[in-house]
Amino acid sequence: MEPKTVCIIGGTGFVGNYIANRLGRRGDQVRVLTRRRERKRDVLSVPRLLLVETDVHDERALMQQVSGCDVVINLAGILNEHKGPKGDAFRRVHADLPRKIVTACRRAGVKRYLHMSALGAASDAPSLYQRTKAEGERAALEADSDRLRVTAFRPSVIFGPGDSFLSLFAILLRIAPGVMLLPTPDAQFKPVYVGNVAEAFVRAIDDPAGTSGKSYELCGPRIYTLRELVEYIGRTAGLRRKIVGLPDFASRLQARILQRVPGKPYSYDNYLSSTVPNVCTDDGLAQLGITPTPLEAVAPGYIGPYHRQDRYQDFRKEAGRQA
Numbered sequence: 001m002e003p004k005t006v007c008i009i010g011g012t013g014f015v016g017n018y019i020a021n022r023l024g025r026r027g028d029q030v031r032v033l034t035r036r037r038e039r040k041r042d043v044l045s046v047p048r049l050l051l052v053e054t055d056v057h058d059e060r061a062l063m064q065q066v067s068g069c070d071v072v073i074n075l076a077g078i079l080n081e082h083k084g085p086k087g088d089a090f091r092r093v094h095a096d097l098p099r100k101i102v103t104a105c106r107r108a109g110v111k112r113y114l115h116m117s118a119l120g121a122a123s124d125a126p127s128l129y130q131r132t133k134a135e136g137e138r139a140a141l142e143a144d145s146d147r148l149r150v151t152a153f154r155p156s157v158i159f160g161p162g163d164s165f166l167s168l169f170a171i172l173l174r175i176a177p178g179v180m181l182l183p184t185p186d187a188q189f190k191p192v193y194v195g196n197v198a199e200a201f202v203r204a205i206d207d208p209a210g211t212s213g214k215s216y217e218l219c220g221p222r223i224y225t226l227r228e229l230v231e232y233i234g235r236t237a238g239l240r241r242k243i244v245g246l247p248d249f250a251s252r253l254q255a256r257i258l259q260r261v262p263g264k265p266y267s268y269d270n271y272l273s274s275t276v277p278n279v280c281t282d283d284g285l286a287q288l289g290i291t292p293t294p295l296e297a298v299a300p301g302y303i304g305p306y307h308r309q310d311r312y313q314d315f316r317k318e319a320g321r322q323a
C-alpha cells in the first residue's frame with residue numbers, strides 16, 4: 001500500500017492518538033489539526049506527525065489544511081457543553097463541523113472522508129449528544145459520492161489505556177468512602193477496544209470501494225450493565241467498595257447536581273444517553289475482518305493494582321521521596 005497523507009481533526013484525544021500511531025508507524029504522513037497546540041504536545045511522540053494549530057471551524061483555514069491530503073478523518077466530539085445556550089456547542093462540533101469538513105474536502109479535491117459518529121446516534125434519541133451526532137453522521141454520509149467516498153463509525157463506549165470511562169470509574173472508586181452511589185446501574189454497554197477501533201479506520205482507508213457510503217457499528221464481544229462494569233473495575237483494581245445502584249429518580253437528581261459541579265463530571269444529557277442500551281445490532285468489526293478484543297484482556301493492565309503501585313512510585317518520585 002502506498003503511504004498516504006492523512007489529516008485528522010480531533011486527533012489529539014484518546015482515539016486520535018491510537019489512530020495516528022497506527023498510521024504513522026506504517027509510514028503514512030499524519031497531519032493533526034488542533035485548536036491549542038501547546039496543550040496537546042503529547043501527540044508529538046507519534047512518528048511522522050505534524051501538529052498544526054488552526055481554527056477548524058473557520059472554513060477557509062480548514063480547506064487550506066485538508067488540501068493535499070489523501071484522507072481526512074474527523075474525530076472531533078464533546079461529551080458535555082460547558083458554556084453558551086443549550087445545544088449550541090453540541091450542534092457546532094457534531095453537526096456544523098462535519099458539514100464544513102465535507103465542503104472543504106470537496107473544494108480541496110480530497111477523495112476520502114472517515115467520520116466518527118457514536119452508537120445510539122439517532123434523530124429521535126433522548127440526548128442532545130446523540131441527536132447532534134446523528135445530524136453530523138447524516139451530513140457526512142449524504143456527501144458520499146464518486147468524488148468523495150465517505151465511511152462512518154458508530155462505536156459503543158471505547159476502552160483502553162488513556163480512556164476516560166474505565167479510568168474515571170477507577171478514580172471514583174478510589175475516592176469513594178466505602179460506598180459508591182451509582183446512577184443508571186442497569187444501563188447497558190458493549191465496550192470496544194480502542195485498538196480495534198483504530199484498526200477499523202485503517203481497514204476502511206485501505207478499502208475505499210468496499211466501505212464507502214457505509215456506517216459501521218463497533219462493539220466488543222460482551223454486553224455489560226454499568227453495575228457489572230464498575231464491580232469488575234473494583235475487583236481488578238483491588239478496591240473493596242459497596243456499589244449502591246440509584247433508582248431512576250435519584251439518578252436524574254444526581255445528574256442535575258453534578259452538572260453544576262466545575263468540570264461537569266456527569267450531566268443530565270449523559271443520563272439521557274444512558275437510558276438507551278448502548279449495544280450493537282450489527283457486527284461492524286466482523287464485517288471489517290477484525291476480531292474484538294475482550295475487555296478483560298486489556299483493562300487489568302491499566303486499572304489493576306500493579307498499575308496503581310506504579311503510579312504511587314511516580315508520585316513518590318515527583319514528591320522527591322525517592323531518588
Ligand SMILES: NC(=O)c1ccc[n+]([C@@H]2O[C@H](COP(=O)([O-])OP(=O)(O)OC[C@H]3O[C@@H](n4cnc5c(N)ncnc54)[C@H](OP(=O)(O)O)[C@@H]3O)[C@@H](O)[C@H]2O)c1
Nearest residue numbers: 010011012013014015016034035075076077118156157158
Ligand atoms: N471515547 C469513547 O468512548 C467514544 C464512544 C463513542 C464515540 N466517540 C467519539 O469518538 C471521537 C473521539 O473520542 P475521544 O474519546 O478520542 O475524545 P477526546 O479524547 O475528548 O478528544 C476529542 C477531540 O475533539 C476535539 N475537540 C473538542 N472540542 C472541540 C471543539 N469545540 N471544536 C473542535 N474540536 C474539538 C479535540 O481537539 P483539540 O482540543 O486538540 O482541538 C480532541 O482532539 C469523538 O467524536 C467521540 O464523540 C467516543
